[in-house]
Amino acid sequence: MEDDERIARLVSRALEVEGYAVDRAYNGLDALAIALDRHFDLLLLDLMLPGLDGAEVLSRVVEERPGQRVIVVSAIMEIGLRVACLDAGAVDFVSKPFALAELMARVRAHMREPIRADRPWLVVGQVKLDIRQRLALVADRRVDLSLRESLLLRHLMQRAGQACSRSELLADVWGLSFDPGSNVVDVCVRRLRGKLGTAARVETVRNVGYRLLSD
Numbered sequence: 001m002e003d004d005e006r007i008a009r010l011v012s013r014a015l016e017v018e019g020y021a022v023d024r025a026y027n028g029l030d031a032l033a034i035a036l037d038r039h040f041d042l043l044l045l046d047l048m049l050p051g052l053d054g055a056e057v058l059s060r061v062v063e064e065r066p067g068q069r070v071i072v073v074s075a076i077m078e079i080g081l082r083v084a085c086l087d088a089g090a091v092d093f094v095s096k097p098f099a100l101a102e103l104m105a106r107v108r109a110h111m112r113e114p115i116r117a118d119r120p121w122l123v124v125g126q127v128k129l130d131i132r133q134r135l136a137l138v139a140d141r142r143v144d145l146s147l148r149e150s151l152l153l154r155h156l157m158q159r160a161g162q163a164c165s166r167s168e169l170l171a172d173v174w175g176l177s178f179d180p181g182s183n184v185v186d187v188c189v190r191r192l193r194g195k196l197g198t199a200a201r202v203e204t205v206r207n208v209g210y211r212l213l214s215d
Helices: 005-017 030-037 054-064 079-088 100-111 147-158 164-173 184-199
Strands: 043-046 071-073 092-095 119-123 127-130 135-138 141-144 200-205 209-212
Touching: 005 100, 030 054, 043 054, 054 071, 054 079, 071 100, 071 184, 079 200, 092 100, 119 147, 135 147, 135 184, 141 184, 141 209, 147 164, 147 184, 147 209, 164 184, 164 209, 184 200, 184 209
Parallel strands: 043 071, 071 092
Antiparallel strands: 119 127, 127 135, 135 141, 200 209
Protein backbone atom coordinates (compact mmCIF):
# COMPACT_ATOMS: atom_id res chain seq x y z
CA MET A 1 0.00 0.00 0.00
CA GLU A 2 2.25 2.67 -1.41
CA ASP A 3 1.52 5.66 -3.64
CA ASP A 4 4.99 5.67 -5.23
CA GLU A 5 4.64 3.03 -7.95
CA ARG A 6 8.41 2.65 -8.33
CA ILE A 7 8.86 1.75 -4.67
CA ALA A 8 5.78 -0.46 -4.74
CA ARG A 9 7.12 -2.44 -7.71
CA LEU A 10 10.58 -2.76 -6.13
CA VAL A 11 9.23 -4.08 -2.84
CA SER A 12 6.73 -6.33 -4.61
CA ARG A 13 9.47 -7.97 -6.68
CA ALA A 14 11.61 -8.55 -3.60
CA LEU A 15 8.67 -10.16 -1.78
CA GLU A 16 7.79 -12.33 -4.76
CA VAL A 17 11.39 -13.52 -5.05
CA GLU A 18 11.10 -14.75 -1.44
CA GLY A 19 7.93 -16.65 -2.32
CA TYR A 20 5.22 -14.28 -1.09
CA ALA A 21 2.05 -13.54 -3.05
CA VAL A 22 1.61 -9.77 -3.33
CA ASP A 23 -1.30 -7.38 -3.94
CA ARG A 24 -0.75 -3.64 -4.36
CA ALA A 25 -2.83 -0.53 -3.73
CA TYR A 26 -1.81 3.03 -4.55
CA ASN A 27 -4.34 5.05 -2.53
CA GLY A 28 -5.89 4.83 0.90
CA LEU A 29 -9.42 3.98 -0.17
CA ASP A 30 -8.28 1.03 -2.29
CA ALA A 31 -5.88 -0.06 0.45
CA LEU A 32 -8.65 -0.15 3.06
CA ALA A 33 -11.07 -1.96 0.75
CA ILE A 34 -8.52 -4.64 -0.17
CA ALA A 35 -7.32 -5.09 3.43
CA LEU A 36 -10.86 -5.66 4.70
CA ASP A 37 -12.01 -7.77 1.75
CA ARG A 38 -9.17 -10.30 1.78
CA HIS A 39 -7.04 -12.06 4.37
CA PHE A 40 -3.35 -11.12 4.42
CA ASP A 41 -0.55 -12.44 6.59
CA LEU A 42 1.07 -9.01 6.59
CA LEU A 43 0.37 -5.49 5.31
CA LEU A 44 3.05 -2.93 4.35
CA LEU A 45 1.44 0.48 4.72
CA ASP A 46 2.67 3.93 3.76
CA LEU A 47 1.21 6.85 5.73
CA MET A 48 1.16 9.43 2.93
CA LEU A 49 -1.58 7.91 0.79
CA PRO A 50 -3.98 9.93 -1.39
CA GLY A 51 -7.71 9.66 -0.77
CA LEU A 52 -7.42 8.33 2.79
CA ASP A 53 -4.28 8.72 4.86
CA GLY A 54 -2.42 5.68 6.11
CA ALA A 55 -3.03 6.42 9.78
CA GLU A 56 -6.78 6.16 9.21
CA VAL A 57 -6.31 2.97 7.18
CA LEU A 58 -4.25 1.51 10.03
CA SER A 59 -6.85 2.43 12.65
CA ARG A 60 -9.76 0.98 10.72
CA VAL A 61 -7.94 -2.22 9.70
CA VAL A 62 -6.83 -2.96 13.27
CA GLU A 63 -10.33 -2.22 14.56
CA GLU A 64 -11.91 -4.65 12.09
CA ARG A 65 -9.12 -7.25 12.17
CA PRO A 66 -7.37 -7.11 15.59
CA GLY A 67 -4.84 -9.80 14.70
CA GLN A 68 -3.71 -8.21 11.42
CA ARG A 69 0.04 -7.55 11.20
CA VAL A 70 0.81 -4.12 9.75
CA ILE A 71 4.28 -2.70 9.13
CA VAL A 72 4.15 1.06 8.62
CA VAL A 73 6.70 2.42 6.11
CA SER A 74 7.01 6.20 6.09
CA ALA A 75 9.34 9.13 5.46
CA ILE A 76 7.82 10.97 8.43
CA MET A 77 10.46 10.74 11.15
CA GLU A 78 8.80 12.18 14.26
CA ILE A 79 9.14 9.87 17.26
CA GLY A 80 5.63 10.81 18.39
CA LEU A 81 4.16 9.53 15.13
CA ARG A 82 6.16 6.29 15.31
CA VAL A 83 4.92 5.65 18.83
CA ALA A 84 1.34 6.57 17.85
CA CYS A 85 1.37 4.07 14.98
CA LEU A 86 2.73 1.33 17.20
CA ASP A 87 0.18 2.10 19.91
CA ALA A 88 -2.55 2.07 17.25
CA GLY A 89 -1.68 -1.53 16.37
CA ALA A 90 1.21 -1.55 13.90
CA VAL A 91 3.74 -4.31 14.61
CA ASP A 92 6.67 -2.27 13.25
CA PHE A 93 7.67 1.10 11.80
CA VAL A 94 10.27 1.36 9.03
CA SER A 95 11.62 4.77 8.05
CA LYS A 96 12.20 5.89 4.46
CA PRO A 97 14.62 5.74 2.83
CA PHE A 98 15.08 2.12 3.88
CA ALA A 99 17.48 -0.63 2.96
CA LEU A 100 15.51 -3.27 1.07
CA ALA A 101 17.43 -6.07 2.79
CA GLU A 102 16.43 -4.72 6.21
CA LEU A 103 12.77 -4.42 5.20
CA MET A 104 12.78 -8.04 4.00
CA ALA A 105 14.40 -9.13 7.27
CA ARG A 106 11.67 -7.38 9.24
CA VAL A 107 8.99 -9.03 7.11
CA ARG A 108 10.54 -12.44 7.74
CA ALA A 109 10.80 -11.74 11.47
CA HIS A 110 7.11 -10.84 11.77
CA MET A 111 6.07 -13.81 9.65
CA ARG A 112 8.15 -16.25 11.67
CA GLU A 113 5.57 -16.93 14.40
CA PRO A 114 2.11 -16.97 12.83
CA ILE A 115 -0.87 -17.06 15.15
CA ARG A 116 -2.53 -20.40 14.47
CA ALA A 117 -6.30 -20.40 14.33
CA ASP A 118 -6.51 -23.92 15.76
CA ARG A 119 -4.40 -23.04 18.83
CA PRO A 120 -5.38 -19.51 19.88
CA TRP A 121 -4.65 -19.95 23.58
CA LEU A 122 -1.32 -19.65 25.36
CA VAL A 123 -1.39 -21.20 28.84
CA VAL A 124 1.01 -20.61 31.74
CA GLY A 125 -0.14 -21.59 35.22
CA GLN A 126 -3.49 -19.93 35.93
CA VAL A 127 -3.19 -17.59 32.94
CA LYS A 128 -4.70 -18.27 29.50
CA LEU A 129 -4.22 -15.76 26.69
CA ASP A 130 -6.07 -15.40 23.40
CA ILE A 131 -4.02 -12.73 21.63
CA ARG A 132 -6.42 -12.49 18.69
CA GLN A 133 -9.19 -11.30 21.00
CA ARG A 134 -6.86 -9.43 23.39
CA LEU A 135 -8.41 -11.54 26.13
CA ALA A 136 -6.89 -13.29 29.13
CA LEU A 137 -8.45 -15.67 31.61
CA VAL A 138 -6.76 -15.43 35.00
CA ALA A 139 -8.00 -18.13 37.37
CA ASP A 140 -11.14 -18.16 35.16
CA ARG A 141 -11.59 -14.39 35.55
CA ARG A 142 -11.94 -12.54 32.23
CA VAL A 143 -9.41 -9.76 31.65
CA ASP A 144 -9.65 -7.51 28.58
CA LEU A 145 -6.28 -6.21 27.36
CA SER A 146 -5.05 -3.49 25.06
CA LEU A 147 -2.98 -4.53 22.03
CA ARG A 148 0.33 -3.68 23.75
CA GLU A 149 -0.70 -5.41 26.97
CA SER A 150 -1.63 -8.58 25.07
CA LEU A 151 1.64 -8.55 23.09
CA LEU A 152 3.64 -7.95 26.27
CA LEU A 153 1.87 -10.79 28.07
CA ARG A 154 2.39 -13.09 25.09
CA HIS A 155 6.14 -12.40 25.10
CA LEU A 156 6.39 -13.01 28.84
CA MET A 157 4.32 -16.19 28.59
CA GLN A 158 6.38 -17.56 25.71
CA ARG A 159 9.47 -17.09 27.88
CA ALA A 160 7.86 -17.94 31.22
CA GLY A 161 10.42 -18.27 34.00
CA GLN A 162 13.08 -16.44 31.98
CA ALA A 163 14.23 -12.86 32.38
CA CYS A 164 13.15 -10.65 29.46
CA SER A 165 15.19 -7.49 28.94
CA ARG A 166 13.60 -4.13 28.29
CA SER A 167 15.36 -3.97 24.91
CA GLU A 168 13.84 -7.26 23.70
CA LEU A 169 10.41 -6.19 24.95
CA LEU A 170 10.72 -2.88 23.10
CA ALA A 171 11.70 -4.76 19.94
CA ASP A 172 8.98 -7.42 20.10
CA VAL A 173 6.06 -5.49 21.58
CA TRP A 174 6.65 -2.00 20.19
CA GLY A 175 8.82 -2.81 17.16
CA LEU A 176 11.48 -0.37 18.36
CA SER A 177 15.16 -1.12 17.75
CA PHE A 178 16.13 1.83 19.96
CA ASP A 179 15.29 3.14 23.42
CA PRO A 180 12.86 6.05 22.99
CA GLY A 181 14.04 7.48 26.31
CA SER A 182 10.76 6.81 28.08
CA ASN A 183 9.45 4.31 30.60
CA VAL A 184 6.93 2.85 28.13
CA VAL A 185 7.79 -0.76 29.10
CA ASP A 186 7.50 -0.09 32.84
CA VAL A 187 4.18 1.72 32.42
CA CYS A 188 2.73 -1.15 30.37
CA VAL A 189 3.98 -3.73 32.89
CA ARG A 190 2.37 -1.74 35.71
CA ARG A 191 -0.97 -1.69 33.89
CA LEU A 192 -0.69 -5.40 33.12
CA ARG A 193 0.05 -6.25 36.75
CA GLY A 194 -2.99 -4.28 37.84
CA LYS A 195 -5.23 -6.23 35.48
CA LEU A 196 -3.80 -9.70 36.17
CA GLY A 197 -3.74 -9.43 39.96
CA THR A 198 -1.89 -11.80 42.26
CA ALA A 199 -2.74 -14.96 40.28
CA ALA A 200 -0.07 -14.02 37.72
CA ARG A 201 3.22 -12.69 39.05
CA VAL A 202 5.31 -10.46 36.79
CA GLU A 203 8.60 -10.15 38.64
CA THR A 204 11.05 -7.27 38.22
CA VAL A 205 14.57 -8.53 37.42
CA ARG A 206 16.93 -5.83 38.62
CA ASN A 207 19.03 -4.17 35.89
CA VAL A 208 17.48 -6.49 33.27
CA GLY A 209 13.73 -6.29 32.86
CA TYR A 210 10.84 -8.60 33.79
CA ARG A 211 9.96 -12.26 34.21
CA LEU A 212 6.63 -14.06 34.39
CA LEU A 213 6.74 -16.67 37.12
CA SER A 214 5.28 -19.91 35.87
CA ASP A 215 4.29 -21.45 39.22
